[in-house]
Amino acid sequence: MxxxxxxxxxxxxxxxxxxxxxxxxxxxxxxxxxxxxxxxxxxxxxxxxxxxxxxxxxxxxxxMGRDVPGPAALGQWRQRVPRSLHEKLKFVAAREGVSLNAYVANILAESIGRTG
CATH class of the missing domain: 3.30.160 (Double Stranded RNA Binding Domain)
Structure with a gap:
């Protein structure tokens, strides 16, 4: 192996x-x-x-002497959301003790069936 x-x-x-x-x-x-x-x-x-x-x-x-591609670079984009949604997400993230970015990334990962 x-x-x-x-x-x-x-x-x-x-x-x-x-x-x-x-x-x-x-x-x-x-x-x-x-x-x-x-x-x-x-x-x-x-x-x-x-x-x-x-x-x-x-x-x-x-x-075989071939290149090994590394994992994709850290993804980033800007997403505009309604202020009310932003505030709710910030509140829940703070309650969970994580950053807003980490909380949203986790929600997205769970939605496609892969957490981590």
């Missing part, structure tokens, strides 16, 4: 259910690394399998 790269946790991993026709369970893909994926009976096991696949993908690419 390939040695884990400390940056592997920074890659976006998309987890989706597989249809019964495709065997059921869950599929986890790593868009930044073509062909890199994992699967499992649960979303968590698919994520763990994908994490192993990232390390193996890195080892195979290095063995």
């Amino acid at each position: 390939a040695e884990a790269d400390p940056r592997q946790a920074d890659y976006a991993i998309m987890v989706e259910p597989l249809s019964e026709k495709d065997g059921g369970g869950w599929l986890a893909t790593v868009p930044a690394l073509p062909g890199c994926m994992g699967d499992g009976d649960t979303p968590e096991s698919a994520l763990a399998d994908a994490a192993n696949a990232i390390a193996e993908w890195h080892a195979a690419a290095k063995a």
